[in-house]
Amino acid sequence: MRPDLDIVANLVGDGQNVLDLGCGDGALLETLIRKHECHGLGVENDLDDFHACIDRGVPVTFGDLEEELPRTGSGSFDCSVLSLTLQAVRHPDRVLEEMRRVAPRQIVSLPNFGHWKLRADLAVKGRMPVTSLLPYEWFDTPNIHLCTLADFEQLTRQAGMKIESRILVDGEGRRASAMTGKAANLLAPGAVYSLEG
Amino acid sequence: MSDGIGLVETKRVVVFEGEDPLTLESGAVVKEVEVAYETYGELNEERSNAVFICHALSGDAHAAGHHKGDDPQRPGWWDNLIGPGRPLDTDRFFVICANVLGGCKGTTGPASIDPDTGKPYGLRFPLIQVRDLVTVHRALLRELGISRLLAAIGGSLGGMQALQWSIDHPGEIDGALMVAASARLSAQNIAFSAVAREAIMHDPDFAGGDYYGTGKRPGRGLGLARMIGHITYLSEESMREKFGRRIQDAELPRYGFDVDFQVESYLHYQGQSFVERFDANTYLYLGRVMDYFDPFSDPVKVQRQLARGDTGFLVLSFDSDWRFSTDHARDLAAELRHAGASVTFREISSPHGHDSFLFPTPDYHQTVAGYMDRLASAAGVDD
Numbered sequence: 001m002r003p004d005l006d007i008v009a010n011l012v013g014d015g016q017n018v019l020d021l022g023c024g025d026g027a028l029l030e031t032l033i034r035k036h037e038c039h040g041l042g043v044e045n046d047l048d049d050f051h052a053c054i055d056r057g058v059p060v061t062f063g064d065l066e067e068e069l070p071r072t073g074s075g076s077f078d079c080s081v082l083s084l085t086l087q088a089v090r091h092p093d094r095v096l097e098e099m100r101r102v103a104p105r106q107i108v109s110l111p112n113f114g115h116w117k118l119r120a121d122l123a124v125k126g127r128m129p130v131t132s133l134l135p136y137e138w139f140d141t142p143n144i145h146l147c148t149l150a151d152f153e154q155l156t157r158q159a160g161m162k163i164e165s166r167i168l169v170d171g172e173g174r175r176a177s178a179m180t181g182k183a184a185n186l187l188a189p190g191a192v193y194s195l196e197g
Numbered sequence: 198m199s200d201g202i203g204l205v206e207t208k209r210v211v212v213f214e215g216e217d218p219l220t221l222e223s224g225a226v227v228k229e230v231e232v233a234y235e236t237y238g239e240l241n242e243e244r245s246n247a248v249f250i251c252h253a254l255s256g257d258a259h260a261a262g263h264h265k266g267d268d269p270q271r272p273g274w275w276d277n278l279i280g281p282g283r284p285l286d287t288d289r290f291f292v293i294c295a296n297v298l299g300g301c302k303g304t305t306g307p308a309s310i311d312p313d314t315g316k317p318y319g320l321r322f323p324l325i326q327v328r329d330l331v332t333v334h335r336a337l338l339r340e341l342g343i344s345r346l347l348a349a350i351g352g353s354l355g356g357m358q359a360l361q362w363s364i365d366h367p368g369e370i371d372g373a374l375m376v377a378a379s380a381r382l383s384a385q386n387i388a389f390s391a392v393a394r395e396a397i398m399h400d401p402d403f404a405g406g407d408y409y410g411t412g413k414r415p416g417r418g419l420g421l422a423r424m425i426g427h428i429t430y431l432s433e434e435s436m437r438e439k440f441g442r443r444i445q446d447a448e449l450p451r452y453g454f455d456v457d458f459q460v461e462s463y464l465h466y467q468g469q470s471f472v473e474r475f476d477a478n479t480y481l482y483l484g485r486v487m488d489y490f491d492p493f494s495d496p497v498k499v500q501r502q503l504a505r506g507d508t509g510f511l512v513l514s515f516d517s518d519w520r521f522s523t524d525h526a527r528d529l530a531a532e533l534r535h536a537g538a539s540v541t542f543r544e545i546s547s548p549h550g551h552d553s554f555l556f557p558t559p560d561y562h563q564t565v566a567g568y569m570d571r572l573a574s575a576a577g578v579d580d
Contacts, residue, residue: 041534047560054541054567057509057575061530062543071527076535 001027004109004173004192005083009036011107011165011194012079019077019102021065021095022085025049026058033058041077043068066090069098077103084133084190086110086152087143096159100197106161109169109192114148114185132171133190150185156195165194201272201280202237202287205262209233209303212336219298219332225323228312232337233258233303234295237279238287240343246578247343248285248569249334250275250294251351251358253554254426254483255475257302260294261287277557284566289578290347297358298333299325299483301476308409308476318478320406325482327354327361327490334358335366347572350374350565352554353521354487360529361492364499367506372572374511374565376554377518379525380532381491386520389429390484393422397477406478419477420468427467432517432550436460493532500536510540511568513561515553517546541568 005028012018014036020029023042026049032038042060044050053060061068066089080103082095087110089095099106111133112118121129128138136143147155156163168176168188180187213219213230220226235258240247250260252274261279263272275294279285285292296304299322307322314321338344349359349370356378363373382390397403400418408414431439440460444450456462493499510533514526523544530542545561547553553561573579 039537039539041540050543051563051567054564054571057539057571059509059534059539059541061541071531073531073535 001031002173003175004169004190005031007167007169007173007175007192008081008083008107008109011167011192012036012038012081014038016078017076018079018081019043019072020081020083021069021099022082022088023049023053023058023060026053026056026060028081028083029053029058030056066095069095069102072098072102074101075104079103079105079107081107083107083109083192084111087146089145092145092147093155093159096155096161100159100161100195104196105164106195107192108152108195109173109190110147110149110152111143111190112149112185112188113146114150115189116186117189119186131189133173148185149188149191152191152193156193160197161195162197163193164196167192201276201283202262204265205235205237205259205273206264207233207235207258207303210337210340212333212340219329219336221323221332222326222328223323227298227305227323230298230305230333230336231303231309232295232305232333233300234293234337235259235261235273236294236341237261237292238290240291240341241578243577244343245345245347245576246290246573247338247341247346248290248292249338249346249349249359250279250285250292251330251334251349251355251362252294252297253351253353253355254480254487255471256296256355257300258294258296258304259302261292274555277555278562278565284562284569285350286566286569289573290569293337293341293343295334295337297330297483299330299479299486301479304333306476307406307478307482317407317409319409320478320481322478322482325486327357327486327492328365330358330486331362331365334362344369346370347576347578348372348374348569350376351378352376353378353551354483357487357490357492361490363506363508363510364492364502367502367504367508369506370508371576372509372511372568374513374568375526375529376513376561376565377515377521377526377551378512378529379490379521380493380529382488383525387488389425390488393425394481394484396421396425397481400477403477406481408477414472415477416469416472419475419480420465420472422477422480423471423475424464424468427464429520430551432519432548434517435548435550438548439463493536496532496536499532503533503536503538508538509572510538511564512540512542513554513564514542514544515547515549515551515561516544517548518551518553520551 356375
């Protein structure tokens with residue numbers, strides 16, 4: 001499993017009813033169901049990933065998360081998860097709003113477009129950055145709403161959401177060194193947020 | 198695709214009789230119940246690879262292969278799904294399909310002889326529910342020495358049986374696969390059902406349901422019911438593609454009240470061929486089974502029931518199905534999830550309307566095959 005998903009799994013905790021939006025191959029949900037006694041549901045619009053979820057025995061709805069979210073009952077989950085997917089949705093603000101509506105806790109992980117290496121790629125090379133967390137070329141990227149950690153935090157403040165915790169991650173999605181916290185928006189390749197309210 | 202399973206035959210077994218009659222959900226009693234069924238593949242030593250096919254309104258036990266003397270080009274109604282290497286792989290699974298209670302294809306129904314009178318039941322056959330259909334399926338399994346199913350699968354009314362079964366008997370089914378099904382009929386569904394019923398019951402040859410042995414049958418009424426039903430099974434798109442506004446056996450319209458358009462001719466043919474193979478009373482009874490189906494009427498009880506087992510659910514719908522549209526399937530999935538069940542859901546693109554569940558659409562079959570693979574590996578069927 002991707003290291004950032006381990007962080008997400010620990011933030012979710014045990015015995016939770018989890019909605020994993022853009023659940024990919026279902027690895028996170030499988031871990032949550034098997035090791036954390038969670039219930040869960042994934043939403044995935046990639047066919048291979050949908051079949052991978054079936055293969056793992058993870059319940060999943062095939063579809064676009066932005067279409068599935070409005071169909072989901074208010075408060076029907078304990079926790080909604082969006083891992084490395086916010087930047088790929090059409091309306092990140094609406095998705096966050098819907099995640100709040102369907103669950104009192106939200107866990108969001110995202111790549112930080114403010115990381116110094118990306119800034120340098122643009123400033124020095126004049127080229128769109130390609131990194132391990134953002135591995136696409138500009139012309140084939142599904143990532144249409146990139147933001148920095150500062151941007152994201154401002155959006156959550158505007159929405160009246162409370163950041164309960166923030167874990168900074170390195171380029172491989174592992175917990176970043178303590179140093180990184182000195183200037184997170186510049187030094188952290190990504191972050192996992194646990195939000196409430 | 199392989200050649201399928203070849204020759205098969207329908208078997209019969211009495212599952213209720215004498216001291217052990219069938220008591221229906223309503224409390225009414227059917228003294229003797231015989232079941233017509235077919236099986237494909239082999240039951241493994243652990244008896245862990247049984248898959249039960251629940252058929253739809255006009256189906257029967259002959260789901261796959263072909264009968265001796267039949268045209269091999271016209272196999273059982275779900276042959277494209279069942280057989281070696283097919284999604285319900287008979288090299289791995291023991292597949293069972295039985296004609297439902299109230300049916301007219303070998304299982305006890307309104308055309309059967311009432312032991313009390315020595316005459317066919319007709320409308321004296323008691324009203325039945327999906328639960329009663331399941332009771333008889335389970336009695337058949339008891340005869341076959343099977344206490345647990347790897348899967349129950351069905352389309353339309355068949356999906357309803359798989360659903361009711363998994364709710365009422367937690368721990369008995371590993372996976373319930375429901376295709377083009379619904380947890381409750383809509384007002385529009387019931388309205389179509391009412392028109393079909395009126396057509397049959399107002400046929401002068403219906404004779405209050407006692408047409409057996411009169412040499413007459415309510416063919417016009419049943420044919421009309423089937424024509425109405427068939428319209429709801431197809432999509433506008435599939436009708437347009439199949440018939441358009443083309444004229445039957447001619448280039449120019451004949452202008453008149455007789456059959457002129459191809460679609461009219463097709464519906465007439467569907468109606469008439471149905472009359473030859475189906476019993477009007479069974480149509481009435483099974484229509485009512487669907488109308489009254491409401492498994493989530495007590496959601497708290499459903500929640501309690503499902504918590505006692507660990508059945509997984511696969512809910513599939515088709516985008517061109519307007520009889521049981523994707524909304525029906527979404528509601529079904531949502532109600533199951535609300536009751537705590539693990540539900541995988543997918544809407545499949547297919548032009549064939551409600552009938553899509555009978556077509557070998559690759560996306561559909563791959564999803565069923567993938568779900569069956571998962572059930573098999575979780576149960577250790579392939580080991």
